[in-house]
Amino acid sequence: MNALEKIIYGLSRVLNIFSGIALVVMMGLVFVNVALRAVWYPILGTYEFTSFLASITIALALAHCAVKKGHVAITIFADILPARVQAVLDMIVAVLGTVLFVVLAWQCSKYAINIYHSGEVSLTTETPFYPFILIVAFGILMLALVLLIDFFKSLCRIFK
Amino acid sequence: MSPVSVGVIGLALLLFLLAIRLPVGFAMALIGLSGFIFLVSPEGGLTMAARACWDQFASYNFSVIPLFILMGQFAFFSGISGRLYKSAYNWLGHMRGGLAMATVGACAGFAAICGSSTATAATMGAVSLPEMRKYNYDPALATGSIAAGGSMGILIPPSVILIVYGIMTEQSIGKLFAAGFLPGILEAVLYITTIAIICRMNPALGPRGPKTPFREKVTGIWGGTAETLAIFILVIGGLFGGWFTPTEAGGVGAFLVLALSLAMRRIKWKGFTGAIYTTTGTTAMILIIILGAIIFNKFVAVTRVPFALANWVAGLNLPPLVVMGMIIFVYLIGGCFMDALGLILLTVPIFFPVAIALGFDPIWFGIIITRVTEIGVITPPVGMNVYVIKGVATDVPLVTIFRGIVPFLLADIVSVLLLLLVPQIALLLPSIIRY
Numbered sequence: 001m002n003a004l005e006k007i008i009y010g011l012s013r014v015l016n017i018f019s020g021i022a023l024v025v026m027m028g029l030v031f032v033n034v035a036l037r038a039v040w041y042p043i044l045g046t047y048e049f050t051s052f053l054a055s056i057t058i059a060l061a062l063a064h065c066a067v068k069k070g071h072v073a074i075t076i077f078a079d080i081l082p083a084r085v086q087a088v089l090d091m092i093v094a095v096l097g098t099v100l101f102v103v104l105a106w107q108c109s110k111y112a113i114n115i116y117h118s119g120e121v122s123l124t125t126e127t128p129f130y131p132f133i134l135i136v137a138f139g140i141l142m143l144a145l146v147l148l149i150d151f152f153k154s155l156c157r158i159f160k
Numbered sequence: 161m162s163p164v165s166v167g168v169i170g171l172a173l174l175l176f177l178l179a180i181r182l183p184v185g186f187a188m189a190l191i192g193l194s195g196f197i198f199l200v201s202p203e204g205g206l207t208m209a210a211r212a213c214w215d216q217f218a219s220y221n222f223s224v225i226p227l228f229i230l231m232g233q234f235a236f237f238s239g240i241s242g243r244l245y246k247s248a249y250n251w252l253g254h255m256r257g258g259l260a261m262a263t264v265g266a267c268a269g270f271a272a273i274c275g276s277s278t279a280t281a282a283t284m285g286a287v288s289l290p291e292m293r294k295y296n297y298d299p300a301l302a303t304g305s306i307a308a309g310g311s312m313g314i315l316i317p318p319s320v321i322l323i324v325y326g327i328m329t330e331q332s333i334g335k336l337f338a339a340g341f342l343p344g345i346l347e348a349v350l351y352i353t354t355i356a357i358i359c360r361m362n363p364a365l366g367p368r369g370p371k372t373p374f375r376e377k378v379t380g381i382w383g384g385t386a387e388t389l390a391i392f393i394l395v396i397g398g399l400f401g402g403w404f405t406p407t408e409a410g411g412v413g414a415f416l417v418l419a420l421s422l423a424m425r426r427i428k429w430k431g432f433t434g435a436i437y438t439t440t441g442t443t444a445m446i447l448i449i450i451l452g453a454i455i456f457n458k459f460v461a462v463t464r465v466p467f468a469l470a471n472w473v474a475g476l477n478l479p480p481l482v483v484m485g486m487i488i489f490v491y492l493i494g495g496c497f498m499d500a501l502g503l504i505l506l507t508v509p510i511f512f513p514v515a516i517a518l519g520f521d522p523i524w525f526g527i528i529i530t531r532v533t534e535i536g537v538i539t540p541p542v543g544m545n546v547y548v549i550k551g552v553a554t555d556v557p558l559v560t561i562f563r564g565i566v567p568f569l570l571a572d573i574v575s576v577l578l579l580l581l582v583p584q585i586a587l588l589l590p591s592i593i594r595y
Contacts, residue, residue, distance in 0.1 A: 054222065
């Protein structure tokens with residue numbers, strides 16, 4: 001259990017680093033494109049690659065954000081309840097979150113496979129979409145796994 | 161069961177899930193997906209949700225959000241907030257309540273490169289609170305002025321809320337930014353006036369600081385204000401002039417702030433990575449809420465609740481301003497319990513058609529609801545800014561901070577009334593710019 005937590009949290013942190021790299025590359029690409037357009041000619045496909053980089057930035061940061069409890073929740077009402085009731089609520093929340101994101105990750109992979117078979121590519125640079133959709137699916141799956149750890153943790157608190 | 165009643169049940173379930181601490185984005189996605197499956201079909205719902213994930217995450221429009229956040233973070237980690245405060249303090253510090261006025265001024269300046277209220281409050285709180293302590297400022301006035309000043313972060317461009325509103329309602333982000341500018345200035349002026357009035361009534365609240373020689377006042381401007389202003393003019397000006405898309409404005413702005421900080425040796429590797437990781441975390445947090453709202457809104461659309469509501473309101477035959485007053489009231493109450501972005505995303509699809517049907521300007525509507533949710537950021541029980549400041553000023557009781565906010569709430573009421581009665585405050589600039 002502890003080992004599982006370590007692996008998932010560690011992987012989330014690594015993914016967050018890749019998210020940061022994608023962010024910096026996106027900033028650089030947007031700036032260079034504007035600068036080149038001013039003096040010469042814009043970079044072909046900037047629009048498409050900005051969206052791809054945005055999808056990587058977002059998808060790979062989801063899990064680490066959940067590890068850091070960064071996803072906004074309204075705590076004002078549940079905070080006044082007894083600790084054990086709160087632990088039960090946290091368990092329900094973790095189960096709902098895990099199920100939701102497992103379903104979304106599964107559907108995104110299915111979507112990626114459909115796009116792969118239909119051979120859909122972007123307009124200008126003809127880059128295939130499916131690898132990026134798979135990255136999004138993977139990021140969402142990692143978020144689900146972090147929530148699964150939350151579920152185990154709340155179980156421990158209930159039966160403590 | 162009629163679709164409208166399914167919609168109402170869905171909304172009630174959503175409120176329940178929010179109350180048991182399911183994160184806002186998760187709850188909206190869950191209810192939206194289950195409701196859509198219930199009303200349409202499992203196949204249709206699941207495909208819709210998968211498409212929504214991909215379309216929102218890989219959206220050129222939304223890529224503007226991380227870039228503007230990154231710009232604010234680079235500015236923050238290079239210590240721009242301290243220099244902004246010093247400039248404002250040079251000019252205002254010797255007046256009664258001058259440090260609090262300088263806080264509001266510096267908040268307005270920081271809001272011009274940062275799109276978030278909590279970030280503005282946290283940043284300026286760390287800088288200005290120690291100064292106000294040094295000069296024995298009343299803790300309520302000190303913390304209240306930071307909380308209120310910080311709330312300007314979402315009105316003065318760039319603003320995450322206005323970006324999201326613009327994308328959802330298909331309005332020009334450039335025009336929305338332009339529209340937020342004058343109301344933001346008005347707000348800062350009203351806050352400064354409020355401080356002047358309460359310090360006149362009770363001078364002990366905000367003692368005068370030392371007077372700065374005129375020369376230093378002028379040279380101090382180069383320390384931080386001038387470059388902030390230059391980047392703001394270039395980035396926002398480029399957006400207004402139609403040279404940049406919003407994403408380009410954000411990317412260029414982030415790059416320039418980073419380049420300037422590197423050239424001046426104001427940012428180190430740790431600050432650089434700190435800025436990036438804060439940005440990726442905030443981006444994930446915001447985009448999950450957006451994703452949830454998009455999925456939820458697909459469900460709301462099939463329930464026909466907005467249509468029914470718009471029809472019902474039209475049937476009431478009330479004067480439009482009364483209906484607008486009711487909508488504003490909903491945002492005031494909602495803002496007390498929910499964070500600004502979640503509230504706007506949840507409610508805009510429901511109220512936007514009503515506002516348009518009543519003949520209100522879509523740009524003006526965006527500004528007025530943003531202005532009103534700003535109030536929610538500083539009112540109990542879920543005033544995010546208050547908790548942020550509590551984090552900086554650990555020894556000041558929450559009650560004292562809320563007491564300090566009361567006079568600024570009066571100023572807020574005045575500025576909302578002015579915006580309601582004189583829409584031109586918001587609409588003058590957008591009518592001039594091109595983009």
